[in-house]
Amino acid sequence: MPFALTPERETAFQELQSRYPTKMALCLPLLHLAQDQNGYVSEDVIAFVAQRLDLSSAHVKGVVTFYTLYNQKPVGKHQVWVCRTLPCALRGAYDVIEHCEKKLGIKCGETTSDGKITLRTAECLASCGTAPMMQVDKEYFENLTPKSVDEILQKLQRS
Amino acid sequence: MLKHTDLLTKVYGVPNGWSLAAYEQHATGYRSAKRVLTSMTTEQCVAEAKKANIRGRGGAGFPMGVKWSFMKPHPTKPAYLVVNADEGEPGTHKDRTLMEQNPHACIEGCIIACFGIGAHIAYIYVRDELHLSKQRLNDAINEAHAKGYLGKNPFGTDYAVEVVVHSGAGAYICGEETSMLNSLEGKRGEPRMKPPFPAQAGAFGCPTTVNNLETVAACPVAFEMGCEEFSKLSALHHMNDGGVRLYGLNGHVNKPCVVELACGPTINELINDVGGGVLGGRGVMCVIPGGSSTPILRPSETVNAPDEKSPMHAWHGKSVFDVPLGVDTMRGCGTMLGTCCITVLADGTDPVMALQNLMYFYHHESCGQCTPCREGSAWLDRTVTKILDGHGTMADVGSLHDIANNIMGNTICAFGEGTAMPALAFIQKFRKELEAYVTGEKKRKDARLTLADDVWGSVGAR
């Protein structure tokens, strides 16, 4: 089935159009809208974005592969990103990563077998003053402790 | 002398401090933008802005007013303001606090800056991960619209201004200004060759000013108190480095934070008076003064400026940790001021492991356009990892220097220098430690970045 935006997202997209002088500028915003709905950027999404913005699918694919936040494959229901960069590492990021891997039984880059959680590392997320930290879906969790990490993961596993 | 101020941060921590009501009660409440739009010409606005001596808060420290003056009206093309809120430089965590806690200062700043450069649209490019920041900015834009501060006729004038929040999609390099312009245009975020500079051909091929978010957000308060008065708050006003700014503190300090201070605190003041000292009362091994691309400083380093005419002479013989932080003073110390967010590494931290962490970052984030950067960053990462793993040779240690030097000056954008300079500083200042991994005196299994008595320090051996 070809991809199409839900009516609410279609409206959001229409509103965006007046804000940019070119159609191409809508490429990143439209990919975000589509990924929000679809979970990842499939071939169908690429075809949809290309068609709506009069771009070649090669251009859209080039964009998708450049940015780390466009998923090129299906991912879990929840995304856990643990920041690994130096300021966080100074406050325990490597241990947070190991802790998560143990608790979830997966390695970074993998998804739990029930499809619930994808675990990944991230580069500095502008939260170094409250390190260590991780991002879960669209939310930040800062000043992590072993206890708070357990609570966050348990909540995700139950959801 | 440490001088705490609250020009940008008064609403931080106030209930609903991000609302227009709080902004009107505690801050400039769009009075500055109103005054600029209703009583100044563009030329007057730029002349006033120059007096603030606001050195770009994004890292390079270029004077804001001078950058604005490069914008010349184009006969057919519109002008754009692009505000850099990508905040991706490792160790930098200040712009996010402005967006989350004082979004109206960002919007009011956009109105003033748009007027100064002759633009009617400001794009605030926010990294995608900062969802709360984007939400707060959009809410602020809606409130400002409802009040008639934005739109076709702000404050009843006919100088239209719109502010648009644009999401990135996860790429450190998009913080580099020309990469950001490509990204805004819907392309891969690859930096462009300069010239042309953005003021000639920037966003959508039109004259564009790119400013950091904090640079722009400082305008309302500067214009309210008078830009010269604002500049004079700084200990470095005489060096054309004016006003107040946000300082971040992270790493091994007791109280990591973001604080607002008059420009010119010293590293020692920040660590001890603001940060409550190093965890466990330890000494400092080194600091990264302003984001990971700025070369490290060690407390034992002193200023060498015997020449009385040198701008650094006032600090001759002093520790670099006792020099006021400024764009030119840090250059004088052989590093860069960068983003004013300081990362502290305590004694006992492994510098080779720290270097490896950073080189992994640069390897991961190079956009790949230039061979010296793409290959050099990969090679640095691989070689440092090899040394850390105990498989390196003395020749490998020596090669680090050559690899880094081959990147310098041979790339399209400053990412190359941002990778090579910190690498060179680590290699020069911690050569013995690198060599200790070759001789086997040190082993990766004993290396750690955390401190044993910190929250996670007792969990693993890291």
Ligand SMILES: Cc1cc2nc3c(=O)[nH]c(=O)nc-3n(C[C@H](O)[C@H](O)[C@H](O)COP(=O)(O)O)c2cc1C
């Ligand atoms: C690799 C690289 C990354 C950068 N990242 C940022 C960033 O995240 N935020 C920022 O404001 N400036 C960043 N800059 C600096 C910008 O290119 C530009 O100088 C700045 O936005 C100009 O604004 P200012 O003059 O107000 O500082 C980066 C530069 C380079 C070379």
Ligand code: SF4
């Ligand atoms: S220096 Fe590096 S990041 Fe910059 S354009 Fe070249 S390859 Fe890309």
Ligand code: FES
């Ligand atoms: S290093 Fe983790 S948020 Fe900056």
